[in-house]
Amino acid sequence: MNSEQFRKEAHRMVDWMADYMDNVEDYPVKPKVKPGDILKQIPKRAPEQAESFEAIFDDFKKIIMPGMTHWESPKFMAYFPANKSYPSILGEMLTATLGAQCMSWVTSPAATELEEAVMRWLGSMIGIPDNFSGVIQDTASTATLTALLMARENTSNFGINEHGFSSGSNYTVYCSSETHSSIEKDVKIAGFGRENLRKIAYDDEFAMRPDRLEKAIRKDLEKGFKPACVIATIGTTGSTAIDPLREISDICNRYEVFLHVDAAFAGTALLLPEMRWMIEGIEQVDSFVFNPHKWMFTNFDCSAFYVQDEALLVKTFEITPEYLKTPEDERVKNYRDWGIPLGRRFRALKLWFVIRNFGIEGLRERVKKHIELAQAQKETIENDPGFELLAPVPLNTICFRFHPSYIDDDNKLNELNSKLLEKVNESGELFITHTKLNDVFTLRMVIGNTNVEQRHVDEAWELIQKKSAELI
Ligand SMILES: Cc1ncc(COP(=O)(O)O)c(C=O)c1O
Numbered sequence: 376m377n378s379e380q381f382r383k384e385a386h387r388m389v390d391w392m393a394d395y396m397d398n399v400e401d402y403p404v405k406p407k408v409k410p411g412d413i414l415k416q417i418p419k420r421a422p423e424q425a426e427s428f429e430a431i432f433d434d435f436k437k438i439i440m441p442g443m444t445h446w447e448s449p450k451f452m453a454y455f456p457a458n459k460s461y462p463s464i465l466g467e468m469l470t471a472t473l474g475a476q477c478m479s480w481v482t483s484p485a486a487t488e489l490e491e492a493v494m495r496w497l498g499s500m501i502g503i504p505d506n507f508s509g510v511i512q513d514t515a516s517t518a519t520l521t522a523l524l525m526a527r528e529n530t531s532n533f534g535i536n537e538h539g540f541s542s543g544s545n546y547t548v549y550c551s552s553e554t555h556s557s558i559e560k561d562v563k564i565a566g567f568g569r570e571n572l573r574k575i576a577y578d579d580e581f582a583m584r585p586d587r588l589e590k591a592i593r594k595d596l597e598k599g600f601k602p603a604c605v606i607a608t609i610g611t612t613g614s615t616a617i618d619p620l621r622e623i624s625d626i627c628n629r630y631e632v633f634l635h636v637d638a639a640f641a642g643t644a645l646l647l648p649e650m651r652w653m654i655e656g657i658e659q660v661d662s663f664v665f666n667p668h669k670w671m672f673t674n675f676d677c678s679a680f681y682v683q684d685e686a687l688l689v690k691t692f693e694i695t696p697e698y699l700k701t702p703e704d705e706r707v708k709n710y711r712d713w714g715i716p717l718g719r720r721f722r723a724l725k726l727w728f729v730i731r732n733f734g735i736e737g738l739r740e741r742v743k744k745h746i747e748l749a750q751a752q753k754e755t756i757e758n759d760p761g762f763e764l765l766a767p768v769p770l771n772t773i774c775f776r777f778h779p780s781y782i783d784d785d786n787k788l789n790e791l792n793s794k795l796l797e798k799v800n801e802s803g804e805l806f807i808t809h810t811k812l813n814d815v816f817t818l819r820m821v822i823g824n825t826n827v828e829q830r831h832v833d834e835a836w837e838l839i840q841k842k843s844a845e846l847i
Pocket residue numbers: 455513514515516517555557608610611612637638639640666678
């Protein structure tokens with residue numbers, strides 16, 4: 376492809392992109408394909424000869440599009456959103472065009488310095504104290520692994536980086552039993568061992584019980600374990616429960632345990648000053664992550680990671696081979712030392728575009744609207760005698776189940792709701808997902824798509840009611 380063809384195809388593609396965004400609601404939100412349906416349409420071997428871009432793009436429309444789940448659709452109320460916006464997409468287009476690999480200051484000074492500036496903006500927009508430093512990671516999973524490695528080195532005085540785990544290094548990590556699965560994965564990768572992860576009991580609202588945390592830490596200390604890290608969640612994946620940070624941070628302070636906060640989804644709500652109660656105690660936190668790529672209109676991937684002790688972070692990861700040394704090293708940030716991978720995408724650009732094009736006010740307005748839509752829908756569900764709310768709704772995620780009055784057996788209700796989920800999702804008109812809360816099959820409806828409106832919530836609810844009526 377030459378530049379002339381590129382220009383022609385790119386214009387055509389941008390038209391396609393704008394049409395897609397305009398018409399995304401018309402697609403079945405969850406595709407009607409079976410496992411293997413797409414794979415069998417793709418030749419077993421790559422082509423020896425060049426193919427025209429027209430042919431490639433035609434196949435994209437014919438083969439790929441029918442197999443896509445439309446995360447962009449306002450009918451997508453599953454998992455947590457990975458929402459996006461026009462300025463973010465434009466930022467990604469420029470990032471791809473520049474193709475910069477932003478591992479060091481010298482490999483793209485503007486990328487490094489924009490990241491520093493934008494992370495400062497973002498931190499102050501969500502109430503992170505000024506003495507924290509921020510860096511963009513790919514995902515919250517990686518950011519939490521980074522935090523665990525910092526905690527490990529903090530506890531071992533950098534001994535594990537040097538000597539590896541010895542038989543006496545019996546470190547423990549704490550989180551609630553409602554914590555995201557990435558924490559367990561990260562604990563395995565960081566070498567702590569799954570049996571040293573203490574899952575602390577939660578209260579009636581699915582938030583970590585600080586009394587149980589303290590008890591577990593004490594018990595471990597008595598037995599000779601070394602508590603290395605506590606992970607508090609602001610907005611659990613199951614029900615957006617909010618662990619009580621003030622009390623947890625006091626405990627961590629008392630026992631000198633590293634405290635990481637996982638606010639992967641709910642962090643965006645901190646744009647609203649009235650939601651800052653969720654991070655009371657932040658000044659005692661060691662690290663904090665939230666994903667603009669979930670709810671803050673910024674394309675996946677973009678995970679904002681903040682640490683209080685920049686030197687600890689850099690000392691945990693820094694390695695400077697001769698071929699990466701530059702004369703500026705003493706005066707600049709080399710973000711390759713702020714995390715796991717060497718190579719880094721230019722992610723700050725899309726975030727800069729989003730923040731400037733929405734403005735803080737615009738971002739707040741949209742997030743507030745999502746929360747209001749969800750709160751109104753929560754009331755609708757609460758007032759419907761055929762349905763039952765299963766968890767508090769502090770934000771925009773509603774946990775509920777279909778519960779006809781004549782059924783009180785939990786197993787039967789679990790089965791009924793599992794069927795309801797299947798019926799709703801196979802309609803192509805709505806995509807919601809489930810979890811289990813206290814072993815109860817729970818439907819989750821998340822109202823956080825960039826363009827979701829009242830009518831989408833109403834249509835979703837009508838569909839759920841219709842499909843539930845068909846089951847009895
Ligand atoms: C609370 C929480 N933490 C971590 C994650 C993992 O996020 P990522 O995909 O960015 O690793 C999720 C994903 O939904 C989450 O809800």
